[in-house]
Amino acid sequence: MKSYGKLLAVGLVCVAGVAAAKEGVTNPVVKERMDVMQVIRANTGALGDMASGKAAFDGAKAAEAAAAIAGAAATIPTVFEPQETDPVSEAKPAIWENFSDFTTKADALTTAAQSLDTGSLDALKAGMGAVGGACKACHTDYRIQTN
Ligand code: HEC
Structure with missing residues (x-):
């Protein structure tokens, strides 16, 4: 499963707009927000x-990936706004109880991706912690951990 995810992430880099959500999802609203997360994951994986x-x-590729993350992260507040669910969703109901905190955490990822200095490998390495930290900060509170 892990290596499949890795392959998927690599394969999606070139077609970041056509990411695939989790298998079995039927609610189109949930699928859309999963697709956004998959775009984010694919580009974070590339970086x-x-x-x-x-x-x-x-x-150039790093700058493109960072821009794709920022662009996708900017849509998080919109795609997560409807309180929809699906049997395979990992979204916690707490999202909609604390929606402004949730969107603050989305903004933090947008900012981290926009601030990422992709001018050199060392700068990229130095900035990745902020990007990964933004994923973790939100997932810890708002995503059911399945592994
Ligand atoms: C503002 C909150 C937030 C941020 C920031 C965030 N995520 Fe998520 N992520 C979620 C939630 C909530 C889910 C569960 C959605 C669902 O299953 O309905 C999720 C699900 C996912 C999934 C699974 C998608 C699927 O197909 O089931 C991946 C992969 C993922 N996130 C990667 C990332 C990565 C990588 C980052 C950081 C670069 C990140 N996320 C940042 C909230 C966030």
């Missing part, structure tokens, strides 16, 4: 691979 040396550093 992570460069930062860790798994992939060659490419400043």
Whole structure:
């Protein structure tokens, strides 16, 4: 499952707009927000691979990935606004009880991605912690942990 996710993330880098949500999701509203997360994951994975040396550093590709994360993160408040669910959803109801905190955490990811300095490998490495931290801050409170 893990390696499948990795393959998926790599494969999606070039087609970041056509990411695939979790298998089995039937509610289209939930699918849409999962697709947004998959775009974010694919591009974060691409940056992570460069930062860790798994992939060659490419400043232009890194800038594109950072912009894709920022663009997708900016849609989080809109795609999560309807309180919809699905049997395979990992969204906690707390999202809609604390929606302004939730959107603050979405904004934090947008800002981290926009502030990411993709001018050099060292700068990218230095900025990745803020991006990963923004995922974790939101997932800890608002996503059911399945692993
Ligand atoms: C503002 C909150 C928030 C931020 C920030 C956030 N996520 Fe999420 N993420 C969620 C929630 C909530 C879900 C569960 C959605 C559902 O299952 O309905 C989720 C689900 C996911 C999923 C599973 C999608 C699927 O197909 O089931 C992935 C992958 C993911 N996030 C990656 C990331 C990564 C990588 C980052 C940071 C770069 C990130 N997320 C930042 C809230 C957030």
